[in-house]
Amino acid sequence: MGGLAFSASTFENVAARLRASTGMAAKADIGVAAARLGLSGADAVPVGDDCAAIPDGDGFLLLAIEGFMNEFVAGDPWFAGWCGVMVNLSDIAAMGGRPTAVVDALWAQGEAGAAPVLEGLRAASARYGVPIVGGHTNLKTDRGQLSVAVLGRAKRLLTSFDARPGETLVAAIDLRGRYREPFANWEAAVEAPAARLRGDLDLLPFIAEAGLARAAKDISQGGLVGTGAMLAECSGVGLAIDLDRVPAPQGVDPARWLMSFPSYGYLLAASGDNVPAILSTFQARGIAAAAIGTVTAGGRIEVVSGRARETIWDFARAPLLGCGPARPLAGAPASAAEDAA
Template sequence: MADLDLEKIVAELRSWPGLVRKKFAGKLAELVDEFFGEDAGYFTLDDHEVVFTVDGIWHRVLEEDLYWGGFISILVNVHDVYAMGARARYAVNVISVRDTNALESIKRGMLDAAQKYGIKILKGHVHPDAPFNSVEVAMIGFAKKGCLIKSNTARGGDSIIVAVDTLGKPHGRLIFNFDSTDKPAEVLRRQFESMVVLAENRLVSAGKDLSNAGIIGTIAMMLEVSKKGATVELEKIPKPGNVDMVQWLKSYPACGFCVASDQPEEVKKVFEAHGLKAEVVGEVNSSKVLDLKYKGAIKTFYDFRKESVLGLF
C-alpha cells in the first residue's frame, strides 16, 4: 500500500472496524456521565486519585490466539490506567470458555502479562461451559491527588505528541496488534511510567493511550471530547520499518500514547528517556475538524461539527 494517496488512506482508516465500533460508546454516555470519553473512571481517596477501568477482548482476537487474548486482557487495562497518569496495580476478571484447553491458554496469557507489568490479580470468575470464549478484566490503579491526565482537556495551540514503542513486530495472524512485549519486565514497566512522570510534572493538558481505534482514531477521540480540531502530519508519526503506513495507523501497539502539551520538547524528552520514540505530529486548534496531511496533500478525516467518532449524534 506504499503508493496509496491521502484520499485512499482516509477511506481505509474511516472504515477500520476498530474505529467504527467506537460509535457504540455514545449509547452508554448517560451511564458514565462526566467520565464519558475517558480511558478510566476515577475518584479521590485521601491523598490519592483512584483510577478504575474495565475492558473486554474483541472476539476476533480470541478466535485467532487465546493466549494473546489473555495477555492483552491485562495489557489493555494497564494502558488505560497509565494513560490517566496512574500506576496500575490490581485486577479482577471474568472468563467464559468452551473447554479447559481454552481456559488454560487464556489463563497463561493473563499470568504472563500480570508478571511482566506488576499486576496482582485479586479475584476471578469462570463460566466453564459457555458456547463461546471471552475474557473481561477490571483494573484499579493509583495516582497522586490532583495529578490525573484527562482526555477532554486539550487546548488550542497545544502540540500533539505521539509516543510509541516501535521495536517489535505484528503479532502472528493478528497483524494489527503490534507486539513489542518480548522485552524484560523492567523495560516495559518503565515505558508506562512515562505517563506518571508527565502527570506529576503537569507537562500535558490531555492524553490517551493508543487504542484499537488506531493512532489517528485515538487522536480523533481526544479532540472530539475536547471540542477541538487539529491538522496531523502522517509522515511525522513514529513508525517501525517493518509495517506499511496504513497497517501501522490501524494498529494497536503494545505501548503507545498521544498527548497534547504546550511543552512538547520537555514531553519528548520524558518519553524518550523511558524508551519510547516520540514526535510532534500536529497542533490543536479550535476548528472542531481533524485534517490529515500527507505528501503535501490535506484532507479532512473527521468534522466533529457534523459527525461523531464516539456516536454522540
C-alpha cells in the same frame, strides 16, 4: 525510527481507508451505551476517558475495563490473556496513574479452553508486577470470552478532556516489535524484560506529576487517528495530524500502521515549551516519540502530508463517542442546538 512516506495518490487512499476504518466506527458503540445509561462527559465522573477517574482524598481512584473480541480470544488465547492485563495497565498509565490490582471474567469450553487464556493473564501479571486478585469463571460455555478490569490510582490526572487549541500533539510508540498476525496488533511487550515494561509505563505518571501535560490517551483499537479523534471530541477541539511525522517501523503499510493497536502507544497534548522534555523522556528509554501535529479550535480531524490535506471526521456533522461538549450539527440553528443541550 522510520516514518511514513506518501505520494499524492497514496495519501488519498490512506485517508479513504481511515474514514472507512471499522476500528474507528466501532467507537460509536460507546456513545450508544453511554446514552442508554444516561452518562456523558459532563458527569461528575466523566465518561469517554481511558478510565473512570473517581476523586479520592488527595488523588483519584482509576477504574478501567476491557472486553475482547470473540475471534481474538479464539484465535490467540494466550495473547488475549496477556492483553487483558497489558491494555488495562496502559489505560491506567494514560491517565497518569499506577495500577493496583486486576480482576478477570472468563468464559470457556472446559479447563482445556481456559488454560491458555489463564496462562497469558498470569504471565502478564507477573511481568508487569500487578496482582490478579479475583474474578469470575465459567467453564461450561460454547465459546471463549474474556473481560478484564483493573484498579489504579493517580496523584495528578492526564485526561481526554484537557487538550487546548494551540497545543502540540505528541505521539510516543514502542517500535521494538512486530505484527502479531492476523490482527493489527503491534506486539512490543511479550519479550521485553519486566524492568523495562514497568519503567516505560511509569513515564506517564511522571509526565503528569511534573506538569508537562494535562491531556493524553492510550492508542487503542481505533488506531492513532481514531484515538486522536476521541481525544479531540472529549476536549471539544480538532486536530491536524502530520502523517509524515508519525513514528513508524520501516517499510510498514501506512494505512495499516495508522489503524494498528500498539502494545505501547500514547498521544499527548502539551504546550510547545514542554514538548522537548516530553520527547526526551520517552526517547531516553528507547521509545520513539515525535511532535506530529497541532490541536486546533475547529471540530475536524484532519490528516496532512506536505501540501495535501484530508478531513477524516467532522464533529459538526456527526459525533463519534458523543461524550464531548455539545456542538451544533451542520445546518442546525444555534437555538435548536442549545435547546437540545
